[in-house]
Amino acid sequence: MAAYWSNLAMVTSVVVYLLALSAFAAEWAAARRLEPERALPAGVLVGSDGAVMGVEGPEGDVPSGAADDVTGPQRGASERVASGGGSAEGASSEAGSSDARDLKARLQVDLFGRMGLALIIIAWALHLTGVVCRGIAAQRFPWGNMYEFVTAALLFVVTIYLVLACRGMRWLGLPVSLLVVIGQGLAVTVLYVAVAPLVPALHSVWFVIHIVAAAVAGAAFNVGGLLSILYLMKIRAVRREKVRGYLAKLPSPQRLDELAYKFHAFAFPLWTFAIAAGSVWAEYAWGRFWGWDPKETWSLVTWVVYAGYLHARATAGWRGKRAAIVAIVGLVCFWFNFVGINLLTSGLHSYAGI
């Protein structure tokens, strides 16, 4: 019974995630209509043309970080109305009417964003129900095969996103919902396996420790990787001076880079711990703590690449773009370790069950 509800909730969550993705996509599609320079965060303006800042109205005055705040459009707009006579004193009446149009557009954009967030919260609740019911149905923690691991790890991703959205990072909704739709979609279609007990090799307390650490670290790596991708897109746009639409809503490249770093810095020790916990488990289960099993090798490769990322950020000539590329390579290694190694090679970690 629990298995039935789990499957139902899981499939429904995919549909609702898809709706959330559409809403976020609509948000950013609508944002394209906004006048680009209005949406340009201050940090960018300083780089390209410092003079613009002085007359740019409230948004221009707020330090670059405020652009993070993507509940911003509305707040920025209302501030604009409130302080219209203040900083933008010289604005003519026709500028005022264009402001009103702009305000309307901004509210519309914001509406889509709110819809997306509401939908993703509903989808998250369904997703959570699905994972919990799966655990109840299986009478164990629900991460014993690829399907369960994907759903659990993506639940962590969405949870992280919801926490971030509460802190003004709703703009991450588009990439996160895209990732989750793809991941969950593949999980319920391709990776699905029915509920079953575990093989004896997984009967261990490390089953909880090792896999939770890997799932949470993986979730944080994914969020960090998305941020690094956004960072690369943003600096490219900034360099070409074509910061429009969605990219304009993102914080400054520097802030994106910092956020990406925070996630990687959080995930890296956890990933280290996951590998260490795995090796302790391997010592118990297989009598050796490290055996160059493909899964072990690729988690080390992933670890080393992310270690490279952390070092790159402290090395001249590697900061910024190159470091972000290293982070994305790390994420690719992580995915390959999960998908490629599980499905292509034969090793001891063959728990896909498909």
Added chain:
Amino acid sequence: MPTDKHLIDPFDQPEAEAAGEASAGASGESGREDGSSASGQEGGRDASGAGPAPGDDASGASGRQVHGDASGAVSPGKAPTRRTTAATRPGGTLRASETLRWLWTQLTSMRTALVLLFALALGAIPGSLLPQRPTSPVRVREFLTNNPQLGGFYDAIGLFDVYASPWFAAIYLLLFVSLVGCIIPRIGVYLRGLRAQPPRTPRNLGRLPAHLDFAGAATPVLLDQAETLLRKRRFRVRRLPDSVSAERGYVRELGNLVFHVSLVFLLCGVAWGALFGYKGTVALVEGQSFSNTLTQFDDFTSGGAFRASQLVPFTVKLDSFEAKFETGPVQRGAARVFKANTTTTMDGVSRQQTLEVNQPLVVGDSTVHLVGHGYAVDVTVKGADGKVAFEGPVILLPQDGNFLSVGVVKAPYARPDRLAFEALFLPTAVDSANGGTSVFPDALNPLLLLNAWHGAPKEATGVPENVYSLDTTGLTQYTKDGKPLRFTLAPGEVFDLPGGGSITFHDWKRWVSLQVGSTPGLWLVFGSVLVAVAGLCLSLFVRPRRVWVKVSGDRVEVAGLDRTEGRGGLDDELVLISDGLGLAPAPAAGAGSVASEPDAAEPPAGTTGGGTADDEGKS
């Protein structure tokens, strides 16, 4: 080579005004160049460390630079001497010592470390994609047969045993040398800086990223209060005539060093285990026992420093082995329970213990793991003379997930002809008339399929023979109607051979494969990993911060600076500090000068901002 200006930690400039300038530069750069703030503020990882403060100035700063990121190779402190020597000799020549020194700085530079890290990652990959000799020798042989040319090439460069190959060892050993070369000087710097004072107060606090200004708020005891308050907030405090300078987060560099040193210990632990450890496997049929001596192992590997006398004498008897498989519709046939009931005897004391996959036996310094299982058949072979020529269980090797197992029953002492049988065991047999197959791993319908060979007795040569395969030289297969004779036995059945003699299939039994081994450095391995993770957390989550309180006339300034990026909460902390000092909440000019970014978002990991006093504790 790109300019290294980023590497000079602006906060370690010798002079106060220099610090003021440089830090203002580091903070005000926002859009100038991506990542340049990182350069200044992420100093903890390379160029700076929480090393000595400007108090001990030039030597510290330059020294740090050398072993920090030495991509600049020449530090400002050393540059002049280098230039003079270059001037007295033709360009492009270095003395041997200088060359060595140059090589050493190159090797220990962050850039080299980075390259070596990527080389390690790349080097590890082929081993996961190609079959490796230690784990799957059979597949290596197959690969070599199928691709003789490519395989030969791969073999020549060690791609079939990557992790023991010289080039792979070269990568990680160089990496560790680089690491040691980087870490040792930094440990020195760290130790010298242990008791260092926070830096002198910059002249122009207004240029720092976070700054509060209170006009007319000065009281005579304000600096004393500030000192107490900052100490309470776990800052290291330096009292100067007209200001208080405070810093915290020294643990960051400690964590960083601990992490890297732990990696060295980890490598030592692994090496120790590899040198003194041993590992052997043995297959035991239910009812059989095993003594921990070299001769009893089917397969044995040990480190270079291992001596056979190290083997602790004990015996393990396999009383019974229980295996259960999924019978439901989902994952039918998947293993569910493996449980070996054993009796372990050591020093005359016997203990009954259960051995499971995740529950090894610990005997002395050795561990016994359950690593495999299969079926054995209990048979009796009689020769044509009617005498029992062979009796006992024969281990068969599983070939697939449903435990279709093959093996050989040999009766070399059967007379007049010696006898041998190729055996195929089907635990749950179907379609046995056409060769048969097994459809379930448990023994629900066990059948033994045999064909038989006979031949003149062989001379006892003492040459070891593979017990799992049959060398048919000198043997003739029994036939029936021109076809090889095949017959099927259920447990308890007997088959009489055409030429006399018989084989009885009494019953099947299970056997287990046990791995007996000892890895002496294990505690060091896991201990250093644990310490490494702890150090890693410190180095990533502790964010050094500097705070100044300065009195000039009746004006009070409170300013702060984060030495790492993305810290957050600096403004809040400054407000808390100034509130704690009883400074008026609405400062005259400085309100807008709180320029560091609002703490818009924090990952769940690190400090959650807010600038509370327990920041460091949480980290």
